[in-house]
Amino acid sequence: MAGRYPNGSIEAVLAHEAAHMMLHDSGTHIPLWFEEGIATAEGRRWEFRDMLAFSGSLLTADLPRLADLDSAFHASAAEAQLAYAGSHAFVARTVRVHGPAVVRDIVRASRDRSFRVAWEQVTGTSIERAESEWRRTSLIRYRWIPLLTASSTLWIGIMFLSIVVGARKRAVARRTRDRWAREEREL
Secondary structure, three states, rough: OOOOOOOOOOHHHHHHHHHHHHHHHHOOOHEEEEEEEHHHHHHHHOOOOHHHHHHHHHHHHHOOOHHHHHOOOOHHHHHHHHHHHHHHHHHHHHHHHHHOOOHHHHHHHOOOOOHHHHHHHHOOOOHHHHHHHHHHHHHHHHHHHHHHOOHHHHHHHHHHHEEEEEHHHHHHEEEEEEEEHHHHOOO
């Protein structure tokens, strides 16, 4: 099982599962998607394969809502892959935006209050706003940038520019021939 996504090594599996056990034992009230994001982040850093899984999924489907990720972990392999990558991406972005202590602080605060209240207390923003910002930046970063920089997109752009340049050159040549023909008739 270690070689299967989202793990990769026995060490990553052990760190991932240990994180689950610690979260379970802490008595927190966090959603599964946040727990899986934490566990995956504890198992390993965001890697190129995560970006590929995330980007590949976003090219053909919309980014699921965080609340919808919980059921995706137990769905098809592709849905589970997107759920792991999405939850990991959200947790990684949360740490980048709010600092390395944010996960610990949210987990602590969620022991005696709802996740939503704990999130807002620790981050100073609502989970809905954080999700909205994450969704917007994820679609730009993991859908549009790879799509626009793909070699096929670049070749289509080059072909389009070649057609435009060729049409302009033919138009200039036609105007030049017409001007020469007028000048010849006037002589």
